[in-house]
Amino acid sequence: MANFRIQRYDPEKDSRPYFQTYEVPVEQGMSILDCLFYIKERLDATLSFRASCRMGICGSCAMYINGLPRLACETQATSLATDTIEVRPLPNYEIIKDLVVDLSPLFEKHQRVRPWIIPYELEELDRPTKEYVQSPAELEKYLQFAYCLKCGLCLAACPTMATDNEFIGPQALAQAFRYNSDTRDGGDAERIAVVDTLHGLWRCHMAGACAEVCPKGVDPALAIQLMKREAVFGKKKERARLVDPRCGVTPLPGIPKAPEPTVKRSEGKR
Amino acid sequence: MRRYNNRLGIRGWIYAGNYGLERYLYFLHRISGLGLIFYLLLHIGVTSARIYGGAAWEQTMSLLSGPAFKLGEYVLMAGAIFHAANGLRLIITELGMCIGTPGRQEYPYVSSVRKQRRLMIVVMIIIAVLLLISGVDFFIL
Amino acid sequence: MRESRYWILSLGAAVCLVVLLGIHLSIMHLDTLLAYLGVVNADPLHYQAVMARGRSGGWVLAYILLLAFGLYHGLYGLRSVLSEVVSPTGQRLLTWAVVAVGFIAFTWGTYVVIKSSLMGGV
DSSP: EEEEEEEEEETOOOSOEEEEEEOOOOOOOBBBBHHHHHHIIIOOOTTTOSSSSSSSOOOOEEETTTTEEEEEEGGGGGGGGSSSEEEEOTTTTTEEEETTOOHHHHHHHHHHTOOOOOOOSSHHHHHHEEEEEEOHHHHHHTHHTOOOOOOHHHHHHGGGGGGGSSSHHHHHHHHHHHHHHHHOOHHHHHHHHSSSSSTGGGGGOOOOHHHOOOTTOEEEEEEEHHHHHHHHHHHOOOOOEEEEEOOSOOTTTTOOOOOOOOSOOOOOOO | OOOOOOOOTTTHHHHHSSSOOOHHHHHHHHHHHHHHHHHHHHHHHHHHGGGGGOOOOOOOOHTTTHHHHHHHHHHHHHHHHHHHHHHHHHHHTTTOOOOOOOOOOHHHHHHHHHHHHHHHHHHHHHHHHHHHHHHHHIOOO | HHHHHHHHHHHHHHHHHHHHHHHHHHHOOOHHHHHHHHOOOOOOTTTHHHHHHHHHHHHHHHHHHHHHHHHHHHHHHHHHHHTSSOOOGHHHHHHHHHHHHHHHHHHHHHHHHHHHHHHHOO
């Protein structure tokens, strides 16, 4: 048995949040999200929380659990090694109801850094004629940051976010670095103009809390510090080569043919 | 629909959960820096007494003596030592050194904060030694 | 000017400050340690000693540099911290207030340093 202390807030009834306690029979293997579902299904149907995939992919169930922002689905109840588990909504956002916070500032800031590939030739984007070549080493320069779930844990952990509404935040800065480090991308100047501002890169002072809480090892702190260096000293960017797509290749003699696909592509689709 | 603003405010600079020491150093660096800049402005005012001659200088100095001011001076010096040493660590890490390079991540993840932690511990030891030396010089010898 | 320029200037000032302020603090407060290292420095706060330092060219330069680096780094930091609490409408005012404080403090400090270097007989 574990006592769940859950912060409740109903905007239609309450003027401020309060805590409510539930008893959950915790077993080995239950995540905090499983416990919340137990409460919702058997104890109190009015409890609101957001969740979707239950496996650390969608980033919906970010909450403040026992003193750290974490994903409820990736936190094992027994791993907390305590009988009282406190679940609160993420700090530094607005609470909509109970454990549900409004993540729209996160998405708005994410959008501000243009998180997409801005190609050198716009024509190539609309009507691609060739393929980009990227080596595994070039891929690994940004791959780590591409695993971002947009769960918003890093903004809840960041001390600057605690007061500065305008700060663009670790998530967006990491994504700016991710696209700036992509050899297919030519939008460096545009993104640097967005992040090299009073409320951009320079509001980070390497507290490292974002890197500590990131459930995917994205490490926004690393991206931000590397980007500071690039913003100050500039960088030489490698450009991905464009090559003709491989077609009509005749395999060398002695190489066996690939087996027939077991699932046939349906006709008409394509 | 009404919303409840859950922003932590200045309290969130100081404490927001069970994070590593670096997040607390962020606040200490901030507070020591604010203390030092306000002291610098005060210091510019106080030391300008010397252009009004020896009597004015000695009068100002006698005003600022006594055990309370001695302690205050030590606190300031401690603040300066901390701010300088921790600041050098921040220069190193914020210019992208000692925090690792991007790469494939494998669980359990080793973040950039963890990679600079050894540097942080060395800096903290240096600060402790400097505080001890200056404390002995200040109060005992 | 882009924010990155202010930031790197502040870092440069910080490195210079570590050296200059280290010297300044050890001379003013750590007399025993300096005696061990062979520097005799009795009562650095005495008026004669203060004015003697104030007349030497090296110290005048050191004091002006300390002022410049200290004020730049300190006030850049102050603006950084305050920009995180001041409302978006107050940001421009904050910057100008910090610049004004820096200008006044630097002018007054430099005046004092130069005036005391010109005061011959104590």
